[in-house]
Amino acid sequence: MEEKVKNITTDEQQEYVINMGPQHPSTHGVLRLVVSLKGEIVKNVQPHIGYIHRGIEKMCESITYPQIIHLTDRMDYLSAHINNEAVCLSVEKALEVDIPDRVKVIRTIMSELTRIQSHQLWWASFGMDLGGLTCFFYGLRDREKILDIFEETCGSRMIVSYNCPGGLMYDIHPNFQKRVKDFIKYFRKILPEYDQLLTGNVIFHERSKGIGKLSLKDAISYGITGPSGRASGFSCDVRKHEPYSAYDRIIFKEILFTEGDTYHRYVARIEEMWESMNIIEQLIDNIPDGPFAVKMKPIIKLPEGEYYQRVETARGELGVYIISDGNKNPYRVKFRSPNFVNLSVLNQIASGFKIADLVAIGGSLDLVIPDIDR
Amino acid sequence: MDKIQLGEFIKSIDPDLEIKDGKQFTEVLVPSSKLHSLATQLKEKEEAQFDYLFCLSGVDYGHDLGVVYHLRSTIFNHVVVLKTRTSERENPQLDSVSDLWKTADFHEREVYDLLGIKFTNHPDLRRLFLDNSWGFPLRKDYVDDINIVTK
Amino acid sequence: MAFNQIMFILFSAMIIVFSVLTVTSRKILRAAIYLLFVLVSTSGLYFMLNYQFLAAVQLTLYAGGIVVLIIFSILLTSHLSKKFEHSGWKKNIFSAIASLAGAILSIITILDYKFSATSEVAKEVDMRLIGKSLLSVDYDGYVLPFEVISILLLAAMIAAIVVAKNGGPAKAQSPLINQK
């Protein structure tokens, strides 16, 4: 044993390795971080993932396109509707189907609602990561209201599966517009409360400003998208650059900051909630009449070729890369999931900070583990 | 640059490359030996500046194993798709691009994990999701009688 | 037997037993805890003598301060499973001789002293008196020792900061390596 100790270099002796996860309150799921510490300072973070790897990409190869949609719900379960949309858009583009305007508008409204509820849950859990437990209940309280709207229209609260190739599963509920408008009215009043509880707090500022800085160069090189990337100044909003559904007919601004620290990742998401409400307000009164879906063939076969479709989920750019050989099953499906990419930067930006900061940084990246593992 | 200009530009880098005008993007079929040098030039040439690797997918083409790189320039907003293949199935090796785009680090580990393609010069090539006792599940010849229902 | 006597015997027994355990324990943190018990029992003795200020100081400084610091440094430097080696017979003999000598010396001194019985009630020491004499410059005032001790403590603090700044962390040993 003496020998062993002597062989270890001084640097290695300093490291105190702890396992964060797979069961840990702040990893938000089964993520395992092997953290090397020197005192309280994080030297190295190695994510160990795969605890809930279900092989969705492999499963997709043996099922049909409409079935894939239900698998995408299970990736980023907080952006379920947007994930559905990615596959649907991909299939519709490949088959060159014209989608009715009504579908486009409803999809956009639903996407933005999904984004708001996802950010609400993120805000709730981020507050909890920083030790403000009350945030959790505030966030969840308001999220329930959106989930109620989903339940009424889609029949399901989280894993909605509302899209299908060619349109929507069903038409919207007659109450939909009223309830969405009510919600927007309510949430416009309640969102400043979030700022009062957390954003304005001195301790919160101390905990988040200048923590986990991600430069623009790194953000692009690591491919960090979504609010996390935009907080660093990486203009990566797919809704803006490559508008899909009804995003080309509305006015909204892309939230961009340059600082790229935890605080601005936080503010970017809060601002996005405001922006999402703006988008919904522009559309909710102008849902055009028409069919809610186009009639598609019972068995959808994509023409041979490769299709890449990007959408903006609540966490960043989701890419669906489908290689089709003309059969009813895809030959290969690849999901470029935003969380998987965002996780890869954790070591880069968390090294040198304290454990408490690691938790804050992890929270500000807003990781959803099933989307990492797929 | 639009798709045609992009094709011409890539021709100017290396005239031997096979360029395919895909439905969405310009696709370039790169032999695995030229991949790294082409990627470097695409990233660093003033006119191209493909600084954002937004997707890296491993594909099993039946007898070949391949990797598809989706590159975008955040400045010019043009996209190019690089495709490379290796016919070796026992010990497939490709050059890593993780020194150019850091995001490739995780993506290549994923490809190694699911398809078994080894990336040379990768800083930390370990399996990502699965442990060493698994095969490479995204390969078409992967057999798992228990978990995969083929019917 | 009067109640005070019982308490005195109890406290003395605790002091003796835990003192012995402190020096014989092979686990370092246990030794520190036994030391804590010794110090707390001593302060109990002071309380019995109605010397409350000293008792409270004993608790604050020794039990609350020094033992905490000792434990803290043990936490930083050693691991749970670490045990001391058995000391050799030479060490044992020498320490036995030394402690015997000390014990004999104390016992002789105590037996030599004539404890005169008094009927006076133990008087409470007024806090104001302590405070005044601590800061008094009279013949029986303590302001000089007080200041000297302050300077000593200041020097110790500066030294601690210097030690901590100059490669302190680099030399400190992590508890991790002794885990085997």
Added chain:
Amino acid sequence: MLFDIVSANSAPLPSEPWWRVFYDFSSLTQSINTSLNDAMSPFWTTVTEMLIIGVLFLLFYAVVGLFLVYAERKVCAFMQNRLGPNRVGPFGIFQTIADLVKLLFVELIPIKNADSFLFNLAPFIVIIAGFMALAAIPFAMGLHAIDLNIGVLYVIAVSAMGVIGVLLAGWSSNNKYSLIGAMRSGAQIVSYELSVGLSIITIVILAGSMQLSEIVEAQRAGWFIFRGHIPAFIAFIIFLISSTAETNRGPFDLAEAESELTAGYHTEYSGIKFAFFFLAEYMNMFIVASIAATVFLGGWMPFHVGNWVGFNIIMDFIPPFFWYIGKTFFVIFLMMWFKWTFPRLRIDQLLTLEWKFLLPINLVNVLIMAFIVLMGWHF
């Protein structure tokens, strides 16, 4: 004497109003003492008195602990737009008892490679430190176990010993999270003890005594927080902050920061041993709150306003014990309010706050207070 229940100097003066005699517990305790003395030898009297006090404190400890757990849940639920416990008994008041019963029956998981002696000792040290501090607190007029003439110093000294239990728990659990939690807790409590001590000393200067009963008595003319000008108020704020830190409660609950260290030093504890830590946390909160109430808010003294005689008499009718409990729970409510609204600090920020802000402010504050007392400027 150490084991006297009665404190001599709180005997009522003949000129006092009748309620004061009525509410004075010293006559009750004195009569118990004399009747016991008549019945048995002095030795057995002392033993009996010790037993009575011990049993009373145990009961008090348990009841207050259970109630505080319930109160925290209700306050927390109120802050978070929830209902809180409402199933067991009316308004859920038996919820904590149900929890306690559960904790009693939970398996005590033995920890491999843990130092079992220290592991089992740690919760007791924490609990005993709380008990010892409780002894010196004046609950009402003439109602305290021992009235030490260095009462304040004693309470500070004893409450400092709880940290040893925390350090032991963290070290002996053989768990890395626990060790980090214990380290944090050690650094935190050792630092914040200074502020607690200094802010109390500010008031000790004003009161001119360290005896808790005398400090309360000195506030007959008005609570120190009102009489001591701004320095007393600053001292109160600092005491609130640093005592919250010393009891390891949010936003200073770094030792058990659940989002970083799962549960910190008590990660490995289960069942009744965990319950000890849990209870001790609430009792520590109760103790620091009662110190705050006693030293700053007049202890069991009723609230009086200058010349409003009628108002003052009405206030006098409220028994001193309720005044004391009311003030204590007000401070406890403040501490709960902190916990449920603020995010947690980081360890370096915590120490910076203490060493760079609270301590210098406190030192200057003590000087100002001494000057005010010297010049006789206080009310």
